[in-house]
Amino acid sequence: MKSPILILGAGMVGTCTALQLALRGHPVTLVDRREPGRETSYGNAGIIQCEAVEPYPFPADPGLLLRTALQRATEAHYHLGDMPAMAPALARYWFHSRGERYAQICREYGQLTRRSVAEHAPLIEAAGAQDLVRREGFRLVFRTPRALEQEVKDAERLQRLWGLPFRVLDGQALAAAEPALKPRLAGALQWTEPWSITDPGELVQRYADLLVRHGGVIVQGDARTLRPAGTGWQVQGPDGPIEAAQAVIALGPWSDAAIRALGYRFPLFVKRGYHRHYRGGTGPALTLLDAERGYVLAPMQQGVRLTTGAEFARLDAPATPVQLARTEPLARELFDLPEPVEAEPWLGARPCTGDLKPVIGPAPRHPGLWFHFGHGHQGFTLGPVSARLLAEQIDGDTPVVDPTPYLPARFL
Template identity: 50%
Template sequence: MNFDTVVLGAGIVGVCVALHLQRRGRQVALVDRKLPGNETSFGNAGLIQREGVYPYAFPRGLGTLLQYARNQSPDVRYHADAMLKAAPFLWQYWRNSHPAKHAAIAKSYSPLIERCVSEHRALAADAGVSALMRPTGWIKVFRTAAARDAEIGLAERWQREYGVAFEALDTASLRRAEPDLTDTLCGGLHYPQSDSVSDPNALVTAYANYFAALGGRFFIGEADSLREGWEVDTQAGTITAASAVVALGPWSARASARLGYRLPLGVKRGYHMHYAPHAAARLNHPILDVEGGFVLAPMARGIRLTTGTEIARLDAPRTPTQLAAVEPVARTLFPLGERLDAEPWMGARPCTADMMPIIGPAKNHRGLWFSFGHAHHGLTLGPITGRLIAEMMTGEATVVDPRPFRVERF
């Protein structure tokens, strides 16, 4: 039960950290209360977002903010009893979303994003699950010309600044790419450099199995038992390790706070439901309905409808009103059949106030490392994050500059 490193959290980020360390000759224990990939990494749109060089910002327009305040928007909802506690985080998030600050953040963030697809493809090939990766890109669709033109303007900027490829689709081109979408759309925007995943849970499970095949070990245990030493209690007994990595997603703030770190980590909750396609209808790409505020993604289980953001306490009861609101709109976009899940799935995204993950050593504890706060890009950045932190921990030259992601920035 003695290891070089114990990694807390078996989502996509934690699994990739453990895997990259094990590949470098470390003896690694991976600990979670559930099997790998069964919390936040279980429910998402399955996108590996090469185009996501600008992390998702907080809206700053007065009209948009007033719309969100009414708590009826399809893409953002909130629990009133959570807003007081969330206010400091949201205030800093809003400040960092100023265009000048957002552009500076993108310069630091883009080196991770630029490597997300290549790192995933390499890891999927080594794990023997390349078939789960779909190199078809994904598509935004528009119901109004104003939304279309605004999004194409952003895509043109991303192309100039970071080489993000895109294809503007007129109605005929969109019809050829997705013949079963409604014919009332006024166009689309295709990002061909991005990949998508047909089963995110299966992908994380495969990475975890590859980790085990290399000699890594997985344990069911509670992260709250972590104590300096580094020791963690599991169902198989107490693990002792020379170093520990906190990669607990939305639960990372609680774990780090127990060790004296007060970090501005917020939570964005989200929901999904699977549907059978009606009759012979087929969806070829993940589709974001920009005005509708939801994604439809073809998955192994069926068509997955994912919602936007819900601001709520991490442990608050589920309130899938957002899903109920967008489902009728989704049915006008694509012919969805019956629901395939007994109830909506819910998960939570861990978000920092400056939209960038925390990756690196903890400043006050020798042997303690942080790897969390990836927000909407956890699945996207899992493999490159795992590589980066493994390189730092083993003293290798790093693939990207890790300084922008250090915890000391807070």
């Protein structure tokens, strides 16, 4: 019998961690305060982005930086009072978004994202979740020919490096592919390999159901109660303490608080984001990014989901959905969106690291404790492959990729 393991956090990353370990014979207990997939993993654009070989760098465009500084950008927003506390991590983010440092990070990061669809596929089949999947990719639409031309050149570069397939649609072809699109745009670039999910939270729940079928246990509990217990670890569950030989912290944006309680200070920060659904209109046929305005429209089971760019603020700061207010009229320029479904926008947070890479591996100072967080914009994409890499480290198996770039010890 392999060792029992506690997994804290039931988002895509934590649920996949528990599932990968259960499939390898470990007794696992998945602990979260809510049902699986109800936090960050619920609110994303639902794309398994196998083309996202380069993580989002700190912006370098002077125009975007100026608009952001003046609080006029649709792509980004910030809380001025929270900037001093976030500054050290953001400075690391800026430092690692330049030159050869960033190029090396992309080479490492792409090793995971290129495997994302291949790792999701068997889990989707085993979980009976094929009804949630669309396999046509997604589109970046452009309002100006110059912006489209620049994007095509960058896509050609990525195709040479990684073999990424794409197609280009001119204005006429885009109008034919998206008959509900109101204006004639310059065109679109369609990445053809990614998959899109019509209910991201439901996919996590299906993975959680698969976990239970393989013997895993899911309980509601408070991750803040994690502490060493004998030679293992303990957390408080609904019926008392739950103990296991090993534990994994996979709490997404709440991971920083958990590891700080154990004495770790990593350059972590969050990018918050908002979404809202619109039902009854004529949205896009395929998930699309309005590339020059910085928002996504995704056809979901709940309606057309409008998701925003990044808001830099404390995790617990009051909601300020100004980006949603700015992008909603822009989205209505493209499609006939009715009134929103929700009375208030949804708010979530993306867990980010100062060097743009996730944290996957053993806690440096605590035997039997493992870290698995910091996936930024791509936790939904990377969940299965990242969880496989962690499970292989726990079991001492040959890893799917070299784990060195993601190890927690890089921050010490």
